[in-house]
């Protein structure tokens with residue numbers, strides 16, 4: 001009953017069940033002789049055993065073309081088996097095998113299970129009595145163009161936040177899956193085969209056929225082969241965040257010989273991974289989808305040897321002598337000589353009443369790519385006037401009946417690129433309503449209507465709305481860095497010349513490098529940096545540039561600290577010089593400011609201060 005590996009998995013299955021082992025073997029042998037190349041023949045010796053096999057095949061996404069069952073069997077009779085098999089594979093063709101004596105009973109039963117054929121045993125020669133029948137049944141089955149589903153299958157409720165979140169997680173991590181609403185017949189069949197009652201959703205059935213009921217992202221990641229655990233606990237460089245800046249840092253760090261690990265809490269690609277079309281990235285004159293661009297970057301980073309961890313969230317940063325310790329959400333930690341922070345920003349929430357309750361049930365933050373299919377023939381609203389909202393509107397217009405952009409400003413000119421404004425103007429089913437905001441969202445279980453407020457006239461209007469996509473700016477998730485390093489009033493990380501060295505307790509004689517934060521050896525790149533450009537190209541550029549400064553920083557460390565022969569690093573002597581600092585040692589961590597003071601003499605200035613400035617060419621005077 002085990003599935004043969006490789007391409008054989010794609011072959012439609014013919015199942016035969018007969019309680020007499022010798023007959024069962026003979027039937028399977030005859031079938032294999034003629035159909036064994038194009039089809040997989042599965043043999044069972046009881047109805048129960050065959051049903052088990054069918055459920056397994058259902059979970060794996062196999063297609064069953066023909067079922068042959070003996071009429072007289074102990075336990076489930078052939079007819080009872082075929083009747084139950086219809087619940088799992090309703091489109092499989094059904095054949096009852098009978099002896100002469102049972103012909104009348106078999107004919108009576110035809111109506112019960114909607115039999116396609118009954119065959120009298122024995123059938124000698126099969127070329128005349130068996131194959132013509134099976135040929136016809138296979139042809140009829142194939143005409144309906146049934147394809148095996150080899151990817152993961154996700155069964156969920158259409159209007160539920162957990163189901164929407166898991167779809168988003170799979171899509172943004174480039175995990176192929178097929179979606180089944182739980183109230184469709186096939187969705188119910190899959191839930192049944194998975195032994196789930198449909199109350200706990202979503203259910204993910206992996207490509208290997210393993211059902212996971214309401215799994216966490218970390219559980220899903222582990223099952224779909226996304227790395228979640230670091231392979232070592234000491235690295236040259238830790239990159240926090242897997243958006244364009246983090247991927248840029250990982251590619252350059254790993255390609256330049258640094259042992260690099262990237263930790264990403266949700267999905268590599270970051271905001272850019274949600275962009276339907278990036279048109280202003282160098283080298284792509286026809287544009288490129290954010291998913292494609294970041295998937296290439298991800299593969300490039302892996303090719304150079306960077307470790308990419310998903311569903312791993314950074315929650316704390318400590319200085320331990322020359323090591324920088326990153327605390328993780330699962331309670332573990334990793335150490336490195338240097339860190340690049342590239343956590344980007346995440347969406348601001350719309351405060352209008354009703355929006356929170358309906359998030360995932362018609363109200364979405366930046367999920368335009370995942371939810372677009374569900375917008376077919378719907379009236380869709382997009383809130384926001386920046387490029388991200390514009391791109392979403394253009395993409396959704398391919399699916400929805402109408403897309404209305406709701407923009408609080410008087411025009412799009414101040415906030416959106418010219419090329420995008422032109423594109424939007426040329427798409428007939430997009431309307432732009434300026435000076436308009438969402439006042440309230442309503443619906444019974446999912447979004448049905450919106451109240452819109454005209455800010456110029458002060459009037460309100462209620463409109464039917466299938467989906468609402470919100471793109472109203474974003475904020476940095478840097479609360480975990482409070483009292484660790486200097487941030488601006490909005491939480492963005494200050495770097496290089498942007499913070500006052502005296503006020504932040506900068507501990508070294510040299511000034512900070514350009515992208516260096518107020519903690520030496522910790523750098524920042526991309527949208528999370530104060531005053532950054534908020535563009536893919538600049539994020540990538542900053543990620544690459546941060547690595548250049550990481551090298552420069554590493555040069556300033558004492559030789560022992562660079563390769564493990566320093567005072568503190570002696571503890572690791574006897575191993576690879578960059579061998580791990582055990583997680584337990586982080587307990588020796590000291591408050592950051594104090595650590596900086598103590599660390600000051602170890603991160604020495606090599607050469608005169610001016611020489612550094614001249615070398616980087618980036619410091620202000």
Ligand SMILES: Cc1cc2nc3c(=O)[nH]c(=O)nc-3n(C[C@H](O)[C@H](O)[C@H](O)COP(=O)(O)OP(=O)(O)OC[C@H]3O[C@@H](n4cnc5c(N)ncnc54)[C@H](O)[C@@H]3O)c2cc1C
Pocket residue numbers: 240241242243244245246263264265266267268269270271272273274275276277278279280281312313314315342343344345346366387388389391477525526527528533534535536537539
């Ligand atoms: C829909 C959309 C369309 C866009 N279109 C364009 C465009 O056409 N052109 C353009 O130039 N720009 C565009 N942008 C902006 C561009 O995507 C961003 O400027 C860019 O992605 C910033 O990259 P980043 O790496 O700094 O941050 P992000 O892309 O935000 O990536 C940060 C990553 O860090 C992760 N993270 C956050 N906190 C933690 C933590 N504590 N631990 C671990 N991981 C963490 C996040 O999950 C995220 O994956 C668009 C943005 C959006 C949302």
